[in-house]
Amino acid sequence: MKFGFDIDDTLIDLRAHAFLLYNRKLGKKVSFETFQAIQRVEIHEPFGLTDEEGSAMWNSALEEIYFTDCPSFDGALKTLQTLAEQGHDIYYITSRPKQYCAQTKAWMEAQGFPITDGHFFCGMQDAEKVAIIKELALDIYVDDKPAVLETLHDVTTKVILKNQSYNQHVNLPRLYDWQEFQTMLTK
Template identity: 80%
Template sequence: MKFGFDIDDTLIDLRAYAFALYNKKLGKNITIDAFQALQRVEIHELFGLTDTEGSAMWNSSLEEIYFMDCPIFEQALETLQTLNQQGHDIYYITSRPKQYCAQSQQWMRAQGFPIKEGHFFCGMQDAEKVAIIKNLALDVYVDDKPAVLETLQDIETKVILKNQSYNEHVTLPRLHHWHEFDNIIKV
């Protein structure tokens, strides 16, 4: 089978890591409960930043957010390693900027994620992600972003939504914890 995965907030807990980093950098003590109640992807409003200020903070922190100690969701790595050992094809399809593509692959390999040549796609807007998913004719695709998954409703690919506070309003097969993955794909 062919499996596709988004990276940020699907395989790794990027937003929560960035949230902790922002707390530290800005000398704040915003609670995790406030973070978990956010109904949008962007986290800057918790820190009193405008969209412009938030964008600047995010962009100036990208290398630190992407490549330091961002935690992998529990069982995500083991799930992908098992799929790889079983002979399945694994594709990574991320909106991370193209200039971080090689470094992202390196970081993911260093964490133990199985990556084959030609199976890693970076720097796309949502419409480009959808086109790649369709062209690859994936059997299963997992992402946290409803805008991508809802666009894939008319194809054979089984879409799975990685649960996040900002996507709870969406009705799609939902992955709360990676240990549930096998049961979800069998349904």
């Protein structure tokens, strides 16, 4: 089978990692419960930052957010390693900025994610992600972003939404825990 995966907030817990960095950088102690209640992708509001200030903070800390000790979601790495061992094709499709593509691929490999040459797509807008997913004719695609998944209703690709606080309004098959991924494949 051909599996496709977004990276940020699908395989790795990027927003939570960034939230902890924001607490440290801003000298705050905003609770993790507050983080879990945020209804949008952006995480700056609980810190009292405007959208402009939040965007500036995110952009100034991108390398630290992307390439330090951001953890993968529990079970995500093992799930992908198992799929690779079983002979499945694994594709990564991320909208991370183009200038970080090579470094992102190297970082993912260093974490142990199985990456095959030609199976790593990076630096795309949502429409480009959708086009790649369709072109690859993936059997399964997992992402956290409704804007991508909701545009895939006219393909045979089974889409799975990685559960996040900001995508609760979407009615798609939902992955809460990577330990249940194999079970979802048989449904």
